[in-house]
Amino acid sequence: MTIQASQNKGWRFESNERKYLDEVLSSGFGAGESGTFNERLERMFADRHNQQYAITANSGTSTLHMGLYAGDIKAGDEVLIPTIGPAMTGYSVWQAGATPVYVDANPHTFLMDVDDARKKITPKTKAIMPVHIYGLMCDMTAVMALAMEFNLHVVEDCAQCMFAHDEQGRLAGTIGHVGSWSFENSKHLSTGDGGIVATDDEEMATKMRQFGGVGFKNIKAGSGKVRIDRNLFQNPNWERHNIMAYNYRLPELCAAVGLAQLEKADWLCDLRVLMGEAYTKAIGNNEMLVPQQVPAGFKHSYYTFGALFNPNLGVAWEEFRLKYMEFGGDGIFAAWQSVNKEPAFKGVGWGEVPVAEKLQRNLMQFTTNQRDEAERNKQAEILSKTLDFFKKH
Ligand SMILES: Cc1ncc(COP(=O)(O)O)c(C=O)c1O
CATH class of the missing domain: 3.90.1150.10 (Aspartate Aminotransferase, domain 1)
Incomplete structure (x- = not known):
């Protein structure tokens, strides 16, 4: 009876999800020959988006916060956000200590009205967060032109948008400095809760991975590994952390589900x-x-x-x-x-x-x-x- 019910409700998770979960547990949370599931998910996601780096996280709100950190957004800065959509965009700006500036919507696409964004630019404006609401991309050509003109950091919120493209065939999340996705349960791909960011910028990738990885200084753009050299790591003089940070890591069990989801995305x-x-x-x-x-x-x-x-x-x-x-x-x-x-x-x-x-x-x-x-x-x-x-x- 229970199996019947779960088969019915769990139809999205009937491919490699259980197999990979089993692999994680059988390995005692160790890495297999192809790396950890987080690494495999990141690699495949980055490849599918033709980006150098992808970094998993525990939610699509955490990834927005990481994305803002990549652009050094901090107290006193202003970030342009749309208001049609979940409050998490606003929360991430608040989490960064910055001020959300509300941008009006286009009445037909329901997306950010870039002309209105332009009117709201002040000397404090440091970033813009186009949100691809319902799965439709914003006018990224207009967003990027504005960003170039005013030197703004661009975080594309693709929590609701997977493999959509614009009129030039550019994939959502690959045009701004950082693309951010959610794997919350209602999303195209789900790990229960989770998220991922992608970028082509090595410095930003390093910053985001460290910021979400509790500031371990060994963390690099392409790898979350912190125990590089055993003799250093086990030494009492070893200092681990070089920035104040968060633990936004995605659990391996979730990454295992995520990889299976991405395989059939x-x-x-x-x-x-x-x-x-x-x-x-x-x-x-x-x-x-x-x-x-x-x-x-x-x-x-x-x-x-x-x-x-x-x-x-x-x-x-x-x-x-x-x-x-x-x-x-x-x-x-x-x-x-x-x-x-x-x-x-x-x-x-x-x-x-x-x-x-x-x-x-x-x-x-x-x-x-x-x-x-x-x-x-x-x-x-x-x-x-x-x-x-x-x-x-
Ligand atoms: C547009 C948008 N941004 C951000 C989020 C936040 O994602 P999460 O729920 O994974 O924190 C969501 C989804 O909930 C969303 O729809």
């Missing part, structure tokens, strides 16, 4: 894209719901399917959601509060975001983690049925 990501496309088709040109606009040439990775609900047609947001669920839909999530509106951020940061606040009230997020065509068809048909229902009433 294309399949996991394609499932989400297929669901996103099915919802888009189900909506067609319906004026009640307008999908997130995908610019020409961009590939969306559909962490979730985001659409803007039109509240001016006599149907309330809540009423639409209830009907969708009554027809068997598996839920519609509202967008998170605009970050600046979360009680925790009261008095923290500055910047008006009227477009984002209006969008937030009307956005709908549909699930894209269906396991097969039957499940996808079911959700898409329920969405069509819900739209038809309100058209007729």
Whole structure:
């Protein structure tokens, strides 16, 4: 009975996950011939993104903090962030001791409005954090032009974005100084909780690995190994730490699951894209719901399917959601509060975001983690049925 239930709920973890977990335990957390699972996951992730370095961490919030540290972001600095999206972006800026500056959203793509970012630049602005919300990349050409002009550090938050690309075919997370991903359970790839950063810059990679690796001075860009020379390491005079730091390391058990997930990443990501496309088709040109606009040439990775609900047609947001669920839909999530509106951020940061606040009230997020065509068809048909229902009433 238990096995049946877990097989059902754990369908994303039925390849090498258990085998690798077993290898970790059997090895007593030692490294196998191909290195530790953290090393293998990092290497494969860096290769897939054509980046020199990848560094695992215990969450996608930790990786954002590491990414800001790579750019020396500190107290007194300002960091431009969007407000459509989880508060973790804001938290990471606060963790760095810096001030979040809230940037408004594009009403069609729901992503950071780079023109508004430009208006909010001050002498204190040191970094910008484009967040590829719902799995669609921001306009990185505009972000990088702004960053070049004002010498800003760029951390791409790809927590929701895996293997998406822009009109030039550039992969998410490979354009800014640092790309940051989350392996939290709802994400394209999951280790339960976890994250990873990627960069081409050796100095930044070293800084991030040390910062998340409790400041061991032996840590290098490409390796977290701290016991380089036994005779030095076991000597009472040996000094280990050269910076104040955090323990953001990803446990080996999680890395084992992560490697198995990355091995089948294309399949996991394609499932989400297929669901996103099915919802888009189900909506067609319906004026009640307008999908997130995908610019020409961009590939969306559909962490979730985001659409803007039109509240001016006599149907309330809540009423639409209830009907969708009554027809068997598996839920519609509202967008998170605009970050600046979360009680925790009261008095923290500055910047008006009227477009984002209006969008937030009307956005709908549909699930894209269906396991097969039957499940996808079911959700898409329920969405069509819900739209038809309100058209007729
Ligand atoms: C856009 C975005 N940034 C950051 C995070 C933080 O990731 P984590 O939950 O792994 O800390 C998340 C996910 O939760 C996210 O969706």
